[in-house]
Amino acid sequence: MNRPGVYEVEMVKNTFRDLIYDPAFGGGVPGDRPVKAFIPGGVSAPWFGPDQLDLPLGQDEVGGQGSMLRSGSVVVLDDTTCLVRAAWRITKFFSRESCGQCTPCREGSGWIERAMYRLEHGGGRVEDLELLLDLCDNIAPGLTWPPQQTTICVLGPSIPSSVHAAIEMFKGEFLAHVDKQGCPFD
Amino acid sequence: MTETRTSVTVTVNGRAVEAAPGELLIDVAERAGTYIPRFCYHPRMEPVGMCRMCLVEVEGPRGATLQPACYQHVNDGMVVTTDSPKAKKAQEGVLEFLLANHPLDCPVCDKGGECPLQDQTLTHGPGETRFVEEKRHFVKPIEIGPLVLLDRERCIQCARCTRFAAEVAGDTEIAFAGRGDLIEVAPSPEHPFTSVFSGNTVQICPVGALTAKPYRFAARPWDLDQVESTCTQCAVGCRLAVQSSGDRLTRVLGVDSDPVNHGWLCDKGRFTLDAVDGHGGLSDPLDPRARITSPLVRRDGTLVEATWGEALARAAELLRAAGEADGGVGVIGGAALTNESAYAWARVAREVLGTEHVDAQYGDGLDPRRVLALPGATIDDACAARVVLTLCGDPREELPVLFLRLRGALVRPGHDLVELAVGPSALHPLATVSIPVRPGEAHRVVDALLDEGRAPADLALDDDARERARRLLGDGEGVVVVAGRTNLAEDPSVVERALTRLADALPRARFLVALRRGNVRGAIDAGLAPGLRPGRVLAAGGRDTRAQLAALREGVQRAVLVLGDLVGNVIDRPGAEAALERADVVVVTGHGGATLAHADVVLPAAVQHERAGTVTNLEGRVTAVVPKVVAPGAAWPDVAIAAELARALGADLAMDSVVEAARAYESATGYPALSVLLDSTSEGRVAGSPSAPVARRPLDPMAFPGIRSAEWVGLGESAGDRSPPPRWPTSPRPRCPRCPDATPTASR
Numbered sequence: 025m026n027r028p029g030v031y032e033v034e035m036v037k038n039t040f041r042d043l044i045y046d047p048a049f050g051g052g053v054p055g056d057r058p059v060k061a062f063i064p065g066g067v068s069a070p071w072f073g074p075d076q077l078d079l080p081l082g083q084d085e086v087g088g089q090g091s092m093l094r095s096g097s098v099v100v101l102d103d104t105t106c107l108v109r110a111a112w113r114i115t116k117f118f119s120r121e122s123c124g125q126c127t128p129c130r131e132g133s134g135w136i137e138r139a140m141y142r143l144e145h146g147g148g149r150v151e152d153l154e155l156l157l158d159l160c161d162n163i164a165p166g167l168t169w170p171p172q173q174t175t176i177c178v179l180g181p182s183i184p185s186s187v188h189a190a191i192e193m194f195k196g197e198f199l200a201h202v203d204k205q206g207c208p209f210d
Numbered sequence: 211m212t213e214t215r216t217s218v219t220v221t222v223n224g225r226a227v228e229a230a231p232g233e234l235l236i237d238v239a240e241r242a243g244t245y246i247p248r249f250c251y252h253p254r255m256e257p258v259g260m261c262r263m264c265l266v267e268v269e270g271p272r273g274a275t276l277q278p279a280c281y282q283h284v285n286d287g288m289v290v291t292t293d294s295p296k297a298k299k300a301q302e303g304v305l306e307f308l309l310a311n312h313p314l315d316c317p318v319c320d321k322g323g324e325c326p327l328q329d330q331t332l333t334h335g336p337g338e339t340r341f342v343e344e345k346r347h348f349v350k351p352i353e354i355g356p357l358v359l360l361d362r363e364r365c366i367q368c369a370r371c372t373r374f375a376a377e378v379a380g381d382t383e384i385a386f387a388g389r390g391d392l393i394e395v396a397p398s399p400e401h402p403f404t405s406v407f408s409g410n411t412v413q414i415c416p417v418g419a420l421t422a423k424p425y426r427f428a429a430r431p432w433d434l435d436q437v438e439s440t441c442t443q444c445a446v447g448c449r450l451a452v453q454s455s456g457d458r459l460t461r462v463l464g465v466d467s468d469p470v471n472h473g474w475l476c477d478k479g480r481f482t483l484d485a486v487d488g489h490g491g492l493s494d495p496l497d498p499r500a501r502i503t504s505p506l507v508r509r510d511g512t513l514v515e516a517t518w519g520e521a522l523a524r525a526a527e528l529l530r531a532a533g534e535a536d537g538g539v540g541v542i543g544g545a546a547l548t549n550e551s552a553y554a555w556a557r558v559a560r561e562v563l564g565t566e567h568v569d570a571q572y573g574d575g576l577d578p579r580r581v582l583a584l585p586g587a588t589i590d591d592a593c594a595a596r597v598v599l600t601l602c603g604d605p606r607e608e609l610p611v612l613f614l615r616l617r618g619a620l621v622r623p624g625h626d627l628v629e630l631a632v633g634p635s636a637l638h639p640l641a642t643v644s645i646p647v648r649p650g651e652a653h654r655v656v657d658a659l660l661d662e663g664r665a666p667a668d669l670a671l672d673d674d675a676r677e678r679a680r681r682l683l684g685d686g687e688g689v690v691v692v693a694g695r696t697n698l699a700e701d702p703s704v705v706e707r708a709l710t711r712l713a714d715a716l717p718r719a720r721f722l723v724a725l726r727r728g729n730v731r732g733a734i735d736a737g738l739a740p741g742l743r744p745g746r747v748l749a750a751g752g753r754d755t756r757a758q759l760a761a762l763r764e765g766v767q768r769a770v771l772v773l774g775d776l777v778g779n780v781i782d783r784p785g786a787e788a789a790l791e792r793a794d795v796v797v798v799t800g801h802g803g804a805t806l807a808h809a810d811v812v813l814p815a816a817v818q819h820e821r822a823g824t825v826t827n828l829e830g831r832v833t834a835v836v837p838k839v840v841a842p843g844a845a846w847p848d849v850a851i852a853a854e855l856a857r858a859l860g861a862d863l864a865m866d867s868v869v870e871a872a873r874a875y876e877s878a879t880g881y882p883a884l885s886v887l888l889d890s891t892s893e894g895r896v897a898g899s900p901s902a903p904v905a906r907r908p909l910d911p912m913a914f915p916g917i918r919s920a921e922w923v924g925l926g927e928s929a930g931d932r933s934p935p936p937r938w939p940t941s942p943r944p945r946c947p948r949c950p951d952a953t954p955t956a957s958r
Contacts, residue, residue: 124367124386124393127262131307134391138343155340162303165276165296174262174276174300 025100026051036082040064040072043081044100057102061193066095067114068182070169071189090169106209107197111190112140118183129180132163136187143198146206153191153198160184218286223293229284236264236279239292246292247301247334249308249326249416250368251280254472255377261308261368263330265300267291276300298334305335311346311391312417313363321418324431327366346391354384355403357423357477358412362394365419371395371411378474380617380636381405395419406610409480413463413473424481429453429460437836438465438891440825441479442546442728442818446589446611447827448475449893452819452838459483459819459839467893469590469831472618476610485801486819486839492802495812498778500802503843506812513812518844518854525771525811526858528794532769533563540567540758543773544738545727548823548835549883550871551848552729554863555773555798556737556744558852562861566752567767569740570733572779573755575725576695578734579741579748580706584713587690587720588829588896593619595690597682599628599719601652601708602694606636608726609828613637616692628679630655630708632696643679645671650700653707660715686716694724698781724828732826735881738773745879755780762789769794773848775803798851800841813855815848816841822868823849824883832882833894 031049033042040062044050053059061071064079070091072079079085086093101110119133136159139152157167164171164181167188171181191198200208220227220238227242234257236246249261259281267274268282269289276297279290291297309331316322348362367386372395375381383403387396397403412422436453441462448471453461462480466473484490488501495502495513505521506513516524532538541559544552552570559568592598593615605613613636619625620640629641630652638644647655651669658665659679665671683689693709695702712719725731737744740752753761755776761767763785770793780786783804790808797809800817820841826832841847846854849871856863865871872883882895 119390122390124389124391126260127304127307127367130367130391130393131310135307135310135341135343142343159303162300162307165300172275174265174304176259176262 026054033081036080036085038081039078040081040098041077043098044077050100053100053102057104059100060103060105061101061107061189063097063099063101063186064091065093066097067099067117068179068185069094070185071101071193073193087170104209106144106207107190107194108140108144108201109207109209111186112137112144114186115140115183118179121179123179126176126180128163128174129176129183132159132180133183135159136183140187143201144207148198148202148205150199150202152202153195156187157191160188215286218284218288220284220286221289223291231285232283234280235266235268235277235282235284235288235290238284239266239279239290244292246279247305247330248280249330249366250370252370252373252414254466254474255370255373257281258369258373261366262304263301263308263334265297265304267294267297301334302336305331306340308366309335309339310341311363312366313345315364319364319418320421320426321364321415322430325418326416348394351421352397353402353423354397355405355408357481358403358408359421359423359426360395360397361419361421364417365395366417367393367395368416370414370416371420374407374411374414375405378614378618379405379407379410380639381407384411406476406478406606407474407614409477410464410474413475422481424483425461429455434460435838437838438834439819439836439838440827440833440894441475442825442835443476443479443482444609444728445724445726445730445828446470446609447825447831447833447894448479448611449833450475450479452836454838457839459486469588469893470827471611472615474611474614478610483819486817488801488842495802495806496804498775498801498803501817501842501845502799502802502806502812502814503845505814505844506806506809508810513806513809518846521811521813522854522858525796525813525855528769528796528810529563529771530859532767532794533565535768537565537567537753537761537766538768539563539565539770540569540753540761540767541565541738541771541773542569542755542758542776543572544570544733545572545730546774546818547729547733547848548821548825548868549729549732549736549832549881550823550865550868550875551821551852552733552736552738553744553875553878554849554852554865554871555771557863557865558856558859558861559771560737560743561863562856562859563771566749567740567758567761568738568752569755569758570730570738570773571725571727571755572776573759573781574695574698574779575727575730576693576702576723577706577754578725578739578746581693581709581721581723581725582731582734582746584693584709584721584723585719586830587722588831589615589722591720592616592690592692592722595619595625596688597626597628597690599630599683599689599691599712600635600637601630601632601647601656601696601705601712602692602724603696603726604633604635604637605692605724608694609724612692612724612828626682628682643675643682645675645679647696649697650704652696652704653711656708656711660711683716683719686719689716689719691716691719691721692724693721694726722829726828729825731828731830732824732832735826735830735879736875744875745881756782759786759789762793765792767793769796772797772799772805772809774799775801775805777804777808798848800845813851814841814843814845815851816845820845821847822887823847824872824886826881829896831894831896832886833892834886834890836890 045052059074083093115137119137122129122133124130164184173181218231222239229238246264248264257280259278264279265276266279268277351359351361354360375384383398383401412420433455434453436451439452441448441450449465449467451463464473464475489499492500504515507516507524620627626642627640629644630647631644632647740754743749777786795809796811798813800815819838822837824832853863872887876883881897
């Protein structure tokens, strides 16, 4: 963002496009790079693509599209960003955050993190995509919205959001990692 | 007014099941024949819903959702599916997650063959792993205490051990440390895991993470043969499974007996197998750890091996000669015997030797004529009591599993403990009122507590504590007094007077008499007590142990038949040695000991796990003890020794087998024996109490953790690529800040 910061906006009246591009708020993406994806409400939220930029900033509006506004922290990913790396970093955060009480979160977050690391750093396999989605499904059955969970608390279903979204939206980028046996953005 | 339901109907996989409101779904389903896999759930501990293995689909307002069956209380109309594709996938997913970091070193793991993780993987899990990354690694195993080793790689973080320590035993020596997938069971940095209950954590561990030193690499579970028996290390009478490989004892596991031990054992009961084989064959007869394997007779000042015939003849000669004088012979000991053996010895003493001088207690107990006449309470009564009043030693030291049961009751609301604190006690932190009692003053403190008017100033009785105790005790309704010998230095009459006063002042109170020696209650019931004939029939006189030792020293009594190790157990050891030095001494014992330095004849006896019979615990419950191995050398069971010694003295007890002895004991005393002996897996019977039918349970102590055992599973399908996996780059693992190089957090 040209102007990263904390902004008070009126609910529903403004859209994500306003928040990102309005000079009073985010002020646009540095170098005017196109937006590849954005996370509407904290790293536990499923991602949105550029076609959802005109969505109003409202709980129901965002919820209806399969994500959430919750913490209100919007993360914008431009076309220089490796989405695999972004999803890996988010998963790593959750893997450290897991308290370790219940099995799906404790083991699932670590496993997904390590598989994502492997994809990003070479060693990825085509079947890893299916594996990752299935591991996500074992934490948040059905990968529905709002999510179901096999865990005790809602940290569990937060883990799959980014990985699921990244694979759904940017499968080609994952396959490019597999083909190159490393990150094409490096 | 709302109607209180006594029963609800739950639908499990399409079948209607009746249940009590608030019951846990996992139990309701199991009773209805639907087994739900689980790891963390343990029926004797509070559910936590941590492992997530028992996820099932429960219909709710938002449609069917996955809920842990161990954490779900049933309510009326609940509809549950345990085998839907969604539930199955969740269960398989959890198992796959659990195995991701599990080392799969089953071939070298002690748990292999009886491992809930192994078994449930075969029944409920995927056959192949999809995990190609490096598993987490720890230094393994680490000794976390003198008896327990921890392998953190195998741990599945179910928290059974830490919950047992915190919730059941009240120990703080193990707890979780760290977070995420680096969470680990960690011993306290200050205190090694020395809890007297540490072995229970090993038994309830659903994987091989916790292993017990005595059993490590000692056997494979499928090689073991087992019987159900009763522990005779103290008077609680915990039920246990004794396992052996061939004729070698390998392991003892707790068996869940609802009225007694709830499956728990203390480490003394669990790990005393060394004593049975004499610590690998020690042979010095003065060493209390050694087994006596041959009759011994003193010739020219030294004990030499003899035949049974020679030894019995010599013993009979000594006892007969001493018995010619009035009061010249007596019997001391026998609290470690079976009821049948104690009864046989009581008959030898009274009918053959013609003496009333018999005492199973070594002067460390209470007068059974006074304390066992008080209205009795069972362990369950004490746990259900509104108020528990303790006047006894520290139950955790003397009767450990009684402590666990009492603690389990006292931590719940509605139960108060009034403690007459005669010394440090593990129950002290749970006391509502604690009244300090100095040695020798228990009866005066009880008087001051119950009397109207001001308490004598020298007792320093706190008025407020006194008032609160009096209010709690009331007229004794709902009060159970746990009564035992408080102090070996003070006269036993101090406690006896205090108990008599309590019984008078609290007419509705009941008493759980906590005499601590193995089968002391049974020995007293069988007639090994001064002034009490078999069946606790009052008789005239009779010297107790102290009086017998005094009479021996004075030369009034010339001979003594000792059943066990008197010198090693008596309080006044020099006094006992002086007494035995002057006397003719016949010792019947399985183990060596200092008593044998004074023995003229030693008759070798079978010990626990080698003999059949019944025993009576402190509440009066009669259960069976079952032999698992053969007694070493020429050792005989006590019933046989008593019968043969009687024969050598010219009498016939007509008790040439344990069954005959049990039948004779039962008809002489009215206490149950034969029926219990012939049904060794029953919960036993308390004499005088209505005997409720108890559902027979299969003897499967590894299933006691609530996890179904291996018999039910078949080998899973295995398929796929068998080529070695490629080496993948792995992400740098976060390290615990306390142990940056993954060295053990505790290694002693």
